Amino acid sequence: MSEVDAASIHGAVRPEGNNHCPFTRGASPHATQNACKMCTPLGAALAFAGVEGCLSILHGSQGCATYIRRYLISHFREPMDIASSSFSEEDAIFGGGRNLKIGLDNVCAAYHPLLVGVATTCLAETIGEDVPQILREYRESRDNETIPQIVHVSTASYSGDHWDGFHKTVRALVEQLAFEPVGVATETPSINLFGGMLSCEDLRYLKRSCEEVGIKAHLIPDYSETLDGGSWSAYRRIPDGGTPSASIVGSSASMASITLGALSSIHPESAGAFLHRRFAVPHLSMPLPMGIEDTDRFLSQLAFLARGDVRPWHPDTSVLFLNPETESERSRLIDSYVDGHKYVAGKRVAVFADPDLLAGLGAFLSETGLVPVLLATGSKVANTGPLVRRIASSDGSVPVLLTGVDHALIADRCRELRPDLIIGNSKGYPIARELGVPLVRCGMPIHDRIGAQRVLHLGYSGAQRLYDQIVNTLLEHRQDGSETGFSYL
């Protein structure tokens, strides 16, 4: 286990002289070059998309809604509607309250949403729009009518990034919808599960895992159907699926909350932390179930909860219990690690991703003998310890850790570290191409391959899929570059 002081590395450049690229960056750049993060309201729109019958309105200029839609659509390849309050220059001067109210009227008339999510943009935040007040006025003016629930979140892109926007929105949903539990719960005890910014396949995995041990889980949010649905026989104004708002309302009565993600789960402002403070719902934090050890931990915790035990699981306190099917899955995964170890051992990998996924990938790679030489994220991370919690390499080397960086800095480090493989989203393609190494696509955005929403990162099966892909990518790369054209491996 090792911990790297990110602050001492941030902004560092490789020494001059042996530079392959004609460009080098200054020590502390003023411009962001090829950002490794998206904007705050994008995260909000994604979280809202995971609530049943929810349509989001971005309060600001219409370009924000259009850009964010087109970006999310190019990743998920699914319809994605986001409304806008469409500020004009006049509204930017005098305020856009009127626009927001008209927007709400039109969205309600045309889409009949069960819930409207209102997220602010830079424009609305810069002019200091008081959205809660506008919404109060709106509700009062519609006193005798049925209007959908409205949840608002403040998401100026100049403070934070998509990852912050996502988690802030999850928190806002819970904070604004969850009620004091009434009466005694008689049904099956439920848990709240805050999975984070995952692929649709990951979300399905989480639901399946809970079902298998007989736990009723409120997965918040859940865009596994809304952003990865089938064909439609008729047009649907809002796609089916999503967390029912009743689940969010009732999250205060759950026996426990689990928040996943090395960093999200320990954030003091998380939805789980809020439910703990306000309603005394026990809060269990753990990293994403990626690789063997963290999947063991997640599934054991679920087994605990299935028995009504809300204590945090610890490897010393209990023997892992898995159902036979899952146990075979785990066993096959280890068998494949054995089959592939000679191809991957010591191979150097550069990884960039959102913080939770980055920590998970690092942990998974360290189990397989691949050596993470660079771990990078565009998000600013105050406490970097959890990112490298489970990083270990056989030769004792430690990876370079970069936080709050852009792709230009990541590329500089890649040129220096010469990885055999890059793992990250589509934005890693230019540096992979420049260095002539393969890129295994994970996370978001993936807009140069199909199936981004079905990339499974979690569980034994996710590790299995990733492992096979990584080994085969390395084999293919070697095969394609070989002089002998060997085909019997």
Added chain:
Amino acid sequence: MALNETDLSLPPVEEVREEMLKLYPSKTRRKREKQIIVNDPDSPKEIGANTRTVPGIITQRGCTYAGCKGVVIGPIGDVLHLTHGPIGCGYYSWLSRRNLTRARDFSHGKEKGINYLQYCLSTDMTENEIVYGGEKKLEAAIEEAWNEFKPKAMVIYATCPVGLIGDDIHAVARRMKEKLGINIVALSCEGYRGVSQSAGHHIANNKVFTDMVGLDDTKPTGRYNINILGEYNIGGDAWEIHRIFDLVGINIVGVLSGAVSYDQICNCHTADLNVVMCHRSINYMAEMMETKYGIPWFKINFIGADSTAKSLRKIAKYFGDKGLIDRVEEVIAAEMIDVRATLEKVKPITSGKRVALFVGGSRAHHYQDLFGEMEMKVVSAGYEFAHRDDYEGRSVLPNIKVDADSRNIEELEIEPDPVRYNARLSEERKRQFADEGFAFKDYEGMMREMNKETLVIDDISHHELEKLIETYKPAVIGSGIKDKYIVEKMGVPCKQLHSYDYGGPYAGFKGAINFFEEIARMVSSPVWSYVTAPWDQPASPDNGTSSSKPVAEGL
């Protein structure tokens, strides 16, 4: 001929229109009524275009910044583009429009050529700059970019917060221009400035005209020298147009602004003719160049093989040289062999099928030519952000009411250049052209070329699109990424005409061949037959069993 006369299975078009409108609250309905028009090509009705988007209607429109950076100036590959603002705007406009440039090549250890489009530079404003001002950070970012890239020129784009906090980006640009000795152009293209991206086009035209065009007076070397305005090299279109012009021996001085260099733009006022592809985004430039430098312009269209041939002939006729006219005919004849052969192959698949197009400010018009060549029937079309002249023709220009939103955008007062104005056409020659019916400054608009009783729909909404698909069951819809997956969920193939999906070029002759093949592949793909499960198929009256005919094939 009216659409229902050729296809008796269709309901009266007024009924279809009413179906679309009846859901709306009355205020929204009144607005949409003006934007959904039953077409009469002989006397196009007034359409409510370029008006404010109704809040909460899920529009496909973008913002001023998108029109400025994303469309007009963004494709210039050898100037450095710097977005001043929080990160989103820069990120989402980073290579997301497929205005192609050659990839960076590191094959010999050192980068060859210049292509800055792979870079997305942003000042990534944070709370600190919003409160205390971002000029210092912008200045530092410009200097840093200079130290790193040494570009010939830089362009700075303002996003929403910049105008609101009062950063004077133009003063910063002036200071840094002086300090670094390179051209630095600043654009006040905050997203809220106009009703759509169209405002951004105009702002961009103005700045390119005042700050780039005319900086280099070097005489062009070609015998016939032209500019192509409003061609952005989506999917490589400009490269195909270059190939054709090389064959006929016409020199392209500059393209605005696909596959072009900064130097070419600075020098493009030396050309003898401007031809305009995308009327919406660039007509301002054509007008200003004519007034200041005396370069005449006319509208052409390289989308469609016949349209390409027609456009080439018009250009040759303008120069009036027999050798050129003959050469153009030779090239057309040679190129059309493959075009015709492909059409013969695809027509059995495409002929008679219905199509609808909702895209852009010119594309919804241009692509009708390509579909027409495949004998497909356009049932409905509309633009996202066009103005009345793009629908009804330039003859309505004097009657367009200038509203508050349009007044916000500066209309430059242009005078003939005292030294460089050179009327390319004498008054006599102009008269001759007029007598022959050879038009300049011409654009008849989309409506005159569409059939009677087709539907023209400006800034279409999802709800209207749904009704349209239900009624007309088009074999293919041409649109953009924001509609694409809705259309395809409903079992209709959707071709992205903004960014061409992964494909292109579709301009010129080779482009037409690509397009024909692509549409045939899409329409005849077996996947559509699986969209409706066998147990969900309506029972067929003929044999009582369920039918699994693909939607497209059933037409």
